[in-house]
Structures are given as structure tokens and as C-alpha cells.
Amino acid sequence: MVLTEAKRRNIEEKEKYRAEMKSNYTPVLESKTNKNRIAAALLAIFLGSFGIHKFYLGKPKLSARFFLSFKFNILGFKKSKCF
Numbered sequence: 001m002v003l004t005e006a007k008r009r010n011i012e013e014k015e016k017y018r019a020e021m022k023s024n025y026t027p028v029l030e031s032k033t034n035k036n037r038i039a040a041a042l043l044a045i046f047l048g049s050f051g052i053h054k055f056y057l058g059k060p061k062l063s064a065r066f067f068l069s070f071k072f073n074i075l076g077f078k079k080s081k082c083f
Contacts, residue, residue, distance in 0.1 A: 003011070035057055044053035051066025 040053045040057050043056055047053065049066065049070045051063035051070070054060075054066060055063035
């Protein structure tokens, strides 16, 4: 099979792009911190609505979002019970 110059360049560009993407790839499961994932999972199961597991993993802003959403959900639930 004979490849034209344009097809060959296209293949080379794709291979270069793949190699570049592999060098920049960070697996999702790889944590930036060496925290115990089992401890984080247990915290998520038992205290997840408070955001404790995110705080443990070093994400305080996300932890605050969890806590505030939990707080406002509880306030809304209590308010709806009054009527």
C-alpha cells in the first residue's frame, strides 16, 4: 500500500499528538497526596455529607461546598416541615 505524502504527514502528526498526550497524562486515581484512600472512603461513607473526606484529602474549598450544601438542605427541610 502506497501512502501519499499528505497521509504520511497526517499519521506522523497523530503519533506525535499521542506521544505528547501520554507524557502529560496523569491517572485519575493517582493522588497528589499520599493520604490513605481507605480512610477517605470511610469518611465519605459516614461523614460524606459534611465534606470531611474532601478536607482529609486536602481540598478545603470543595469541603466547604459540601458542608454548605448540607446545611442549606437541612434548613430548607426544616422550613418545609413548618408549613
